[in-house]
Amino acid sequence: MERDMVIERRAHVCGAGLAGLTTATVLARAGWSVTVHERATEVREVGAGIYLKNNLLSVLEHLGIADQVLSHGIVLERSQMRDGSGAVLQDHELNGHRRTWMCPRESLIRALADAATAAGAQLKLGSRVVAATPDGVVSNDRGEQFHADVVIAADGVSSAVRESLDLTAHYQRLETVATRYLLPSRTAWPEAITAMHWAGRRRVGVSAVSDDQTYVYLICPADDRVGTRVPVEVRNWSDSFPALTSIFAEIRHHGTEAIQHQYNIVRCRRWVAGHVALVGDAAHAQPPTLGQGGGLALANGHSLAQMLVTRHSDPIDDILRAWERRCRPLTNRTQRWAMSLDKITNRWPAPLLPIRSVLLGVMGRPFIQDRMRAAERFDGRAV
Numbered sequence: 348m349e350r351d352m353v354i355e356r357r358a359h360v361c362g363a364g365l366a367g368l369t370t371a372t373v374l375a376r377a378g379w380s381v382t383v384h385e386r387a388t389e390v391r392e393v394g395a396g397i398y399l400k401n402n403l404l405s406v407l408e409h410l411g412i413a414d415q416v417l418s419h420g421i422v423l424e425r426s427q428m429r430d431g432s433g434a435v436l437q438d439h440e441l442n443g444h445r446r447t448w449m450c451p452r453e454s455l456i457r458a459l460a461d462a463a464t465a466a467g468a469q470l471k472l473g474s475r476v477v478a479a480t481p482d483g484v485v486s487n488d489r490g491e492q493f494h495a496d497v498v499i500a501a502d503g504v505s506s507a508v509r510e511s512l513d514l515t516a517h518y519q520r521l522e523t524v525a526t527r528y529l530l531p532s533r534t535a536w537p538e539a540i541t542a543m544h545w546a547g548r549r550r551v552g553v554s555a556v557s558d559d560q561t562y563v564y565l566i567c568p569a570d571d572r573v574g575t576r577v578p579v580e581v582r583n584w585s586d587s588f589p590a591l592t593s594i595f596a597e598i599r600h601h602g603t604e605a606i607q608h609q610y611n612i613v614r615c616r617r618w619v620a621g622h623v624a625l626v627g628d629a630a631h632a633q634p635p636t637l638g639q640g641g642g643l644a645l646a647n648g649h650s651l652a653q654m655l656v657t658r659h660s661d662p663i664d665d666i667l668r669a670w671e672r673r674c675r676p677l678t679n680r681t682q683r684w685a686m687s688l689d690k691i692t693n694r695w696p697a698p699l700l701p702i703r704s705v706l707l708g709v710m711g712r713p714f715i716q717d718r719m720r721a722a723e724r725f726d727g728r729a730v
């Protein structure tokens with residue numbers, strides 16, 4: 348009898364990204380009728396790696412797709428902070444709740460899309476959602492309307508659903524640019540480690556991403572004209588980071604495609620309006636300084652779907668509000684830490700750079716790291 352009640356429920360998910368596909372999978376496996384609207388004509392991500400932190404990994408394990416993702420990625424052993432010359436300033440083992448894997452983004456999104464469709468979710472490609480109403484009506488750009496018990500707005504940082512419901516409190520494009528490359532080799536970076544290199548107002552992250560790929564990302568202020576140039580200016584970046592010259596040269600040698608993004612921040616008045624819930628970047632986009640945008644997207648999406656499934660006899664809007672109360676405080680704290688780290692890199696006054704090194708040393712201490720990385724402790728059992 349209870350099962351029948353669940354089967355009758357219908358969710359429309361806006362956006363086939365990390366948050367939308369995770370939520371869709373859990374609901375579809377519980378017997379919900381799920382439609383995922385994706386504006387693009389295919390579900391695809393290209394050209395970058397992604398750090399998979401403990402909270403994200405716990406969700407993949409709950410979904411039973413962690414091994415599939417790992418078959419395209421790698422388990423990282425250490426995380427380091429280095430200066431431009433390569434000297435190690437911080438060194439952490441990546442185990443316990445700090446365990447971290449890395450994989451190409453494409454592999455993660457593919458595994459999630461496969462899980463969602465195998466569970467019975469319908470992917471509606473080329474369907475750009477333009478609005479939703481609190482009573483659960485979704486409209487797309489083809490003039491179609493759909494009625495749902497729950498609308499999951501997982502349509503990313505520029506969420507049309509969020510705007511249509513006037514839920515945005517603050518949306519800002521930050522003055523930081525990330526240029527990402529996926530190098531088709533591990534020659535210049537053979538170890539299974541990730542290292543963030545700091546020099547002035549620039550940073551370079553380098554990480555193994557699979558057996559034969561290296562992920563490199565160059566971060567600098569938007570007004571750094573040479574720094575934001577594509578392809579990478581080898582000599583100029585080598586002046587800042589002499590230890591990484593061979594990596595910059597390899598990027599040029601392979602003609603590796605660059606993916607460039609400016610950081611964003613989104614804060615909402617509420618994550619919930621009636622039968623609509625904002626999930627992932629639509630609700631809480633943040634600078635990727637802690638590698639937690641995806642982690643929180645999966646953790647919050649998974650928690651939301653689990654609460655909908657296990658509390659199915661409660662009114663939907665009560666469940667959605669309870670979910671927001673449960674997940675939002677940790678997400679807000681993580682977002683604040685991520686913002687602070689971005690400020691320390693890109694908006695730190697040049698004359699005070701020596702003090703920054705001291706601050707970074709203090710921030711490496713366990714009691715600060717534990718607070719900053721509290722989101723990583725999530726084990727996928729939020730209900």
Ligand SMILES: Cc1cc2nc3c(=O)[nH]c(=O)nc-3n(C[C@H](O)[C@H](O)[C@H](O)COP(=O)(O)OP(=O)(O)OC[C@H]3O[C@@H](n4cnc5c(N)ncnc54)[C@H](O)[C@@H]3O)c2cc1C
Nearest residue numbers: 362364365366386398475476502503627628635640641642
């Ligand atoms: C430079 C950079 C590096 C990052 N590195 C990491 C990392 O290492 N680890 C990590 O955990 N996170 C990282 N992040 C953050 C992470 O990428 C995001 O937090 C995550 O992708 C958010 O997932 P999402 O599903 O909420 O949104 P998205 O991934 O943006 O997915 C939204 C989906 O909705 C679709 N869509 C948009 N509008 C509509 C519409 N109107 N109708 C229908 N469909 C629509 C989009 O096409 C897309 O498929 C990084 C971010 C950046 C910018």
